Amino acid sequence: MDEILERRSIRKYDLSKKISKDTLVELCKYAESAPSARNQKSREYVIVTDKELINKLSTIMVGTMILAECDNVIIVVGKDPKTISRPEFQPQDLSAATENILIAAAKKGIGSCWCGVYPIEERIMIINELLGINDGRFAFSIIALGYPKDINEFRDKNKFSEDLVHFNRG
Numbered sequence: 001m002d003e004i005l006e007r008r009s010i011r012k013y014d015l016s017k018k019i020s021k022d023t024l025v026e027l028c029k030y031a032e033s034a035p036s037a038r039n040q041k042s043r044e045y046v047i048v049t050d051k052e053l054i055n056k057l058s059t060i061m062v063g064t065m066i067l068a069e070c071d072n073v074i075i076v077v078g079k080d081p082k083t084i085s086r087p088e089f090q091p092q093d094l095s096a097a098t099e100n101i102l103i104a105a106a107k108k109g110i111g112s113c114w115c116g117v118y119p120i121e122e123r124i125m126i127i128n129e130l131l132g133i134n135d136g137r138f139a140f141s142i143i144a145l146g147y148p149k150d151i152n153e154f155r156d157k158n159k160f161s162e163d164l165v166h167f168n169r170g
């Protein structure tokens, strides 16, 4: 499980090392294996490799500026909440899928960075428009992907402390 402990947000990429289309699709497969409330499968994925579009995404907010550094992006998209049985749990379905992509990428030596979109309406609207989404689906998170410039960026920073854990009461 080292890839979970050693996963870090990677923001500088070695652009000479390409991620194949098959690998990007495989990362979506890992995402979709995440749990979802009542198994409602409330997610879709948009892979962006068009550099012009990635550059447009990078200008949306300060947090997405790092996208300009990478050649590959996966956007986790929520299905129209009206079409699923437990929409109140959809953000959790989408978060679980996003995290799976980060872990699966780390396992493959691929760096990633989660850029938050949902629940900020303005960001969702801009990204939906850039992706041509206008049918009730919505952009949830943007994940920058690329092989790290410095492999040592994968490291266990030990965020954990036993004080965070409680037994039998909070």
Ligand SMILES: Cc1cc2nc3c(=O)[nH]c(=O)nc-3n(C[C@H](O)[C@H](O)[C@H](O)COP(=O)(O)O)c2cc1C
Residues within 6 Å of the ligand: 007, 008, 009, 010, 011, 062, 063, 064, 066, 113, 114, 115, 116, 117
């Ligand atoms: C919901 C969410 C939104 C985030 N948004 C951004 C972002 O917009 N830009 C960015 O560079 N990092 C973003 N991050 C990454 C965090 O900054 C990062 O996870 C945190 O600093 C801890 O560092 P680590 O991932 O290396 O452990 C986001 C992470 C989460 C979970």
